[in-house]
Amino acid sequence: MGPKRELKFALESFWDGKSSTEDLEKVAADLRSSIWKQMSEAGIKYIPSNTFSYYDQVLDTTAMLGAVPERYSWTGGEIGLSTYFSMARGNATVPAMEMTKWFDTNYHFIVPELGPSTKFSYASHKAVSEYKEAKALGIDTVPVLVGPVSYLLLSKPAKGVEKSFSLLSLLGSILPIYKEVVAELKAAGAAWIQFDEPTLVKDLDSHELAAFSSAYAELESALSGLNVLIETYFADIPAESYKTLTSLSGVTAYGFDLIRGAKTLDLIRSSFPSGKYLFAGVVDGRNIWADDLAASLSTLQSLEAVAGKDKLVVSTSCSLMHTAVDLVNETKLDDEIKSWLAFAAQKVVEVNALAKALAGQKDEDYFAANAAALTSRKSSPRVTNEEVQKAAAALKGSDHRRVTNVSARLDAQQKKLNLPVLPTTTIGSFPQTVELRRVRREYKAKKISEEEYISAIKEEISKVVKIQEELDIDVLVHGEPERNDMVEYFGEQLSGFAFTSNGWVQSYGSRCVKPPIIYGDVSRPNPMTVFWSKTAQSMTSRPMKGMLTGPVTILNWSFVRNDQPRFETCYQIALAIKKEVEDLEAAGIQVIQIDEAALREGLPLRKSEHAFYLDWAVHSFRITNCGVQDTTQIHTHMCYSNFNDIIHSIIDMDADVITIENSRSDEKLLSVFREGVKYGAGIGPGVYDIHSPRIPTTEEIADRINKMLAVLDTNILWVNPDCGLKTRKYTEVKPALTNMVSATKLIRTQLASAK
Numbered sequence: 001m002g003p004k005r006e007l008k009f010a011l012e013s014f015w016d017g018k019s020s021t022e023d024l025e026k027v028a029a030d031l032r033s034s035i036w037k038q039m040s041e042a043g044i045k046y047i048p049s050n051t052f053s054y055y056d057q058v059l060d061t062t063a064m065l066g067a068v069p070e071r072y073s074w075t076g077g078e079i080g081l082s083t084y085f086s087m088a089r090g091n092a093t094v095p096a097m098e099m100t101k102w103f104d105t106n107y108h109f110i111v112p113e114l115g116p117s118t119k120f121s122y123a124s125h126k127a128v129s130e131y132k133e134a135k136a137l138g139i140d141t142v143p144v145l146v147g148p149v150s151y152l153l154l155s156k157p158a159k160g161v162e163k164s165f166s167l168l169s170l171l172g173s174i175l176p177i178y179k180e181v182v183a184e185l186k187a188a189g190a191a192w193i194q195f196d197e198p199t200l201v202k203d204l205d206s207h208e209l210a211a212f213s214s215a216y217a218e219l220e221s222a223l224s225g226l227n228v229l230i231e232t233y234f235a236d237i238p239a240e241s242y243k244t245l246t247s248l249s250g251v252t253a254y255g256f257d258l259i260r261g262a263k264t265l266d267l268i269r270s271s272f273p274s275g276k277y278l279f280a281g282v283v284d285g286r287n288i289w290a291d292d293l294a295a296s297l298s299t300l301q302s303l304e305a306v307a308g309k310d311k312l313v314v315s316t317s318c319s320l321m322h323t324a325v326d327l328v329n330e331t332k333l334d335d336e337i338k339s340w341l342a343f344a345a346q347k348v349v350e351v352n353a354l355a356k357a358l359a360g361q362k363d364e365d366y367f368a369a370n371a372a373a374l375t376s377r378k379s380s381p382r383v384t385n386e387e388v389q390k391a392a393a394a395l396k397g398s399d400h401r402r403v404t405n406v407s408a409r410l411d412a413q414q415k416k417l418n419l420p421v422l423p424t425t426t427i428g429s430f431p432q433t434v435e436l437r438r439v440r441r442e443y444k445a446k447k448i449s450e451e452e453y454i455s456a457i458k459e460e461i462s463k464v465v466k467i468q469e470e471l472d473i474d475v476l477v478h479g480e481p482e483r484n485d486m487v488e489y490f491g492e493q494l495s496g497f498a499f500t501s502n503g504w505v506q507s508y509g510s511r512c513v514k515p516p517i518i519y520g521d522v523s524r525p526n527p528m529t530v531f532w533s534k535t536a537q538s539m540t541s542r543p544m545k546g547m548l549t550g551p552v553t554i555l556n557w558s559f560v561r562n563d564q565p566r567f568e569t570c571y572q573i574a575l576a577i578k579k580e581v582e583d584l585e586a587a588g589i590q591v592i593q594i595d596e597a598a599l600r601e602g603l604p605l606r607k608s609e610h611a612f613y614l615d616w617a618v619h620s621f622r623i624t625n626c627g628v629q630d631t632t633q634i635h636t637h638m639c640y641s642n643f644n645d646i647i648h649s650i651i652d653m654d655a656d657v658i659t660i661e662n663s664r665s666d667e668k669l670l671s672v673f674r675e676g677v678k679y680g681a682g683i684g685p686g687v688y689d690i691h692s693p694r695i696p697t698t699e700e701i702a703d704r705i706n707k708m709l710a711v712l713d714t715n716i717l718w719v720n721p722d723c724g725l726k727t728r729k730y731t732e733v734k735p736a737l738t739n740m741v742s743a744t745k746l747i748r749t750q751l752a753s754a755k
Contacts, residue, residue, distance in 0.1 A: 005502070006031060011054065011510040014081075015089075021081055028052065031681045032130065036139045038345065043352040046279075048194065049134050049141035049603045051126040051319060052173075052581065054081070055088045055509045056102070057196075058109040058154060058627070059147040062087070063674065065177050066123030069097065069113050069158060079123045090692030099508065099691060103198060103234050105286070105322055106515075106557055106720040108508035112151065114170055116160035122177045128184045135189060140230065142568050143185050146218075148178055149196035149211050154199065154354035168211045175215060179222040184245050186226060194229040194255075200245055201235040201261065203607050209244045220250035229279060231255035233318035235605040236263040246273050253277030258299065259317040265299070269306055278307035281317035283350050285646060288303075288323055288503070288517060288559045290342040291350045293370045297357050304358070309343045316353040320344040323559075324503035324515075327368040337498050337519055338379045375399035377519075378563070385495070385521035392571040399619065400626040401654060406681045409656055412630040412718075415711070416590060417543055422705070422719050423474040425684070427637050427659055428547045429724035430479030431465045431733055440484060457482050458535060465539045471737050472745075475543045475591055478536035480726070486549045486595065487557040491516035493528040494576055511727065517559045518569060527583050534587050545635065547587040551577055551620045556598035567616040581625050585632050594624055594637035597723075600643055633657060639686075639723045644672045647679075657682030661722045663689045664702060673711035683712060686722030687740060693728070714751060719744045 010027040013019040032052050032539050039047045053060050063084055068074040071094045074083045088110050090096035098111040127143050132142045151174070152167045184192060197212065202490060215225075216230075225671065230252045239243065242264070245254060256264045258281050272278060280303055282296040304312050326345035332336060342350060353366050377383065402409070443453040464479035491497040498517040537544040551573035560566055577594065584592050599621070604613050619699040625634045637651060639661040643650060649659065662669045662685035669685050687704045688696040701719075710715055719740060724732050 005428055005504045006245050007054075008504075008510040008512045015085070015510075017072075022056075024081070029133065029751060032133065033137060035481040036134050037135060037633055038677065040139050042348045043355075044344075044348055045137060045355075046313065046315075047134070047141045047191065048144045049130045051321070052130065054084065056107070056109040057144075057333060058102075058112065058151070059084070059088055060124065060126060061613075062110070062112045063124035064122070064126065064145075064181065065151075065174055066094065067112055067118055067120035069112060070122075076121065077123070077541075078125065081536070084268055090689070090694040093693060095689060095694060096692045104602060104603060104605060105234075106505075106507055106513065107322065108511075108596065109154070112155035113158035113489055114152070114155045114167055115158040115165060116169075118158070118170065118173075118505070120170075120173050120177055122180045125157075127181055127186060131185060131190055132188050133379075140191065142192040142194050143190055144194045144196060144665070145178070145181065147195035147230070148174055148215050149208075150197045150199040152211075153208065154556065156438045156657060165303055168208065171211060171215055172218075175218050178219060182219070182222045182226070182468060184371075190226065192227040192229060193223070195658075196231050196233075197245075198231075199232055200230075200232045200241045200606050201237050201257075203238065204241060212244050212248060216248040216250060223250045225251040227277070229253040229255055229277070231279070232261075232286075233257040233281065234260055237260040237267070238606070239267060244589075246271070246276070252274075253279055255279035255315060257281045257285075257317040260286070261317075265303075268303065272306045275311070276307070277311045277313055278303060279313045279315040281315045282354065283314075283347050284562075285316035285320050285347065286322045287562060288341050288343055289562055290370060290373055291339055291347070291354075291358075292374060293350065293354065293367050296354055297367075297463055298364075300354060300358055309358075312356065312358070314351050315348055316351060323347070323504060324500060324505060325347060326502075329502035330500050332501050334498060336376065336380065336382075337517070339373045339604045340519070341517070343503065380520075383520040383561075383563075385523060386494075388521040388523050388572055388575075390576055392568060395571050395575075395619075395623065396717055397573050399438075400622045402622075402626055402628070402630075404630045404657060406654060409630045409633075410682065413590075413633045413656065416631045416649045417475075417633065419474055419543075421714055421748055422717055424719045424741055424744050425473060425475040425545070425659070426468075426477050426721060426737070428477050428480055428545070428595070429483070430467075430477070430481070430725035431728055432481075433730075434725045436460055436481050437484075440482070457532070461532070461536050462539055465544075467509050467734065469540060471540065471734075471741050472511065473542075473546060473737070476540055477545050477547060478532060478537075480547060480724075482532055485513060486724075487554050488514055488516055490528060490549050490554060491518075493526065494522055494524055496520040496522040496572075511598070513557065515558050518561050520561070522572040522576055523568065524579050526581055530580070530583050530587050533584055533589050537589060543591045544589065546581075546584040546592040548577055548580060548584075548592065548594045548624075549597070550594045550596040550636065551624060552602060552617045553596050553598040556602040567620075570616060570620045571623070574620040577624040578627065581634075582627055585628050590631070591633045591635060592625070592628075593637060594621065595637045596621055597637060597639045599638060603646065610646075614646065618652050621655075625655075630739045635682075637723075643669055647672050647677055651679060651681070657684065657718060658684065658718045659684040659718065662686045662724050670707060670711055679712070680716065682716050682718055684718030684720040687719055687743070688736060690721045690723045690725055691734075693732055695732060696739060698739040698742045698746065701740050702746050705743060705747050709747070723743060 014024045063079045072086050087097050099108050102109050131143045155167050157165045194755045283291050324343040327343045344736045439456045442448045460481035461478045468476045504512040533546040551570050633656045636655040637659045687701045
């Protein structure tokens with residue numbers, strides 16, 4: 001099953017009150033022990049600790065610093081799981097903290113809320129206790145902390161604090177706690193400590209760079225006697241940031257991502273400081289392809305001349321949390337494709353094999369097998385489809401924009417759909433019950449017939465349709481009972497995709513996903529959703545949304561082939577989705593949602609690369625629906641990212657309606673409209689957070705709708721939750737949606753009486 005999935009079930013059991021704190025902590029301890037032992041047995045010298053998290057590492061740091069917002073009524077002392085999970089998920093009385101994406105990955109983190117009145121205290125000893133835990137097993141580890149500057153740069157001003165407040169002004173308040181942690185680690189026997197400072201790869205100004213210098217100068221005496229590693233990842237480090245990093249006081253070692261930051265090699269070769277350790281991230285920590293060992297060894301040998309043989313450390317490009325756990329668990333994966341892959345356990349072996357080769361102990365058989373696998377992948381006929389490549393190449397030269405402008409299309413759609421003012425809808429999925437999961441599992445295992453499966457799914461759709469009609473929702477969804485995952489479902493029906501049985505990756509907390517593997521050219525052999533959408537529409541006279549995942553999201557939530565540019569793969573997926581959109585329209589589906597939840601997630605970390613990415617990403621979305629009639633309403637959905645900086649690209653997508661996360665981020669999205677951006681298409685900023693079990697009141701939702709009406713025209717505003725409902729229970733969903741519809745009707749009445 002793998003440790004990520006085991007943690008998921010342990011967390012859900014704990015949250016449901018079926019297991020105790022002690023039960024959860026035992027599962028966690030067993031998982032940590034297993035990982036440390038596996039790395040030790042593989043020959044890894046620098047084994048990290050404090051990388052295990054019940055939710056995410058930034059929230060762990062918030063707990064360490066005691067930076068708990070007042071609304072959680074924490075009274076001090078060691079932060080317990082109740083307070084910790086309340087910050088992450090909310091509780092019956094208070095909402096959760098904002099959640100957003102970790103840089104350009106599908107991992108999420110809870111955004112710290114800070115201000116001048118925030119009181120900091122050393123409130124979680126997790127880093128020290130986990131170091132001691134590993135040491136008791138005879139394993140000396142490198143404790144990993146989110147660095148103080150990156151922590152502040154990833155935070156936001158708390159509610160009521162001026163947006164202009166300088167979060168870096170709190171550096172002097174948090175450094176004493178970091179010193180306490182360091183002192184305890186030294187006393188426990190730690191020889192190394194790692195600070196993750198990934199914000200160094202972003203575009204930072206001189207004030208922000210100066211904060212790194214001042215922070216580590218302040219920590220220098222506390223760090224004396226320790227080897228200190230500053231780790232960066234996910235992109236090239238800019239020249240000025242590299243200069244700042246390599247000049248930091250008291251730092252022994254620097255870690256770089258040499259997969260996504262290949263240009264950093266030039267900086268290293270031209271000016272690496274003498275006597276320092278270089279942790280060279282040559283093995284990809286974010287993808288699942290076997291490393292090109294010969295090429296990596298060549299790179300490492302060139303770096304030996306720069307850093308010195310005894311100061312060069314072979315490493316992964318980033319944490320292995322972003323990849324699947326172990327290929328050994330994949331007993332059903334195609335043998336040829338399996339030979340091309342390396343999951344986390346195999347990447348650890350690759351790191352050790354490279355380190356041994358550098359030391360003159362090259363395993364010739366292992367390197368030969370690796371070379372043979374790479375050759376097999378390059379020459380395999382299953383990778384290339386000339387027809388698909390020609391179709392994708394033919395896309396160049398057109399922007400694939402619908403002919404009629406969105407205002408005219410909305411008029412045409414309203415005449416056909418006849419929706420009320422402030423139409424209500426949901427994002428797509430409904431709760432995935434135990435019974436529903438059992439049905440899908442038994443069908444895959446061939447324990448029930450196709451006829452029995454179809455009957456069970458139809459019954460579930462009928463139930464979901466009836467619930468929505470009883471709630472008086474205007475535009476319905478079928479609830480997606482046939483889908484375990486929005487990307488996996490489509491990938492299973494597209495050529496060029498492969499699937500794992502146990503390739504789970506943590507997205508946040510207990511939310512794990514199983515990304516498909518795109519190994520070849522992509523096409524759609526047959527319709528994928530038409531049968532279920534037609535079935536659902538036949539059960540109601542209200543509009544039923546056809547539900548699709550967009551090409552950029554399928555791309556960003558998959559393990560993508562690395563033998564061609566990502567945009568070429570995305571165009572291929574776009575053409576496949578285009579065929580599905582046109583088949584849905586031909587089947588009589590009048591509203592089609594093409595989710596692009598991950599479009600913002602894929603935005604490069606450097607501003608100089610934004611325009612190129614947004615150009616092909618937005619173009620890919622437009623390809624999917626450029627051929628539909630004006631009366632067919634195209635929706636899209638985006639969630640849990642910062643959208644304000646790409647609002648013009650969102651407008652350029654030219655969707656008829658966009659539903660977008662808003663409530664959990666304190667309605668940050670609305671600020672862009674307050675600043676004068678004009679949006680003419682339909683828009684549904686989420687009115688409540690579905691990632692929290694908390695049920696919002698009618699008054700709370702009505703207040704949110706009124707805030708939206710202050711900056712958006714009545715005739716374009718939709719009312720909907722932040723995201724899909726699959727992670728919630730019906731006991732939470734029904735009252736929340738009841739309150740959402742009641743609030744909408746209340747506002748409709750107020751608008752009518754104001755005329």
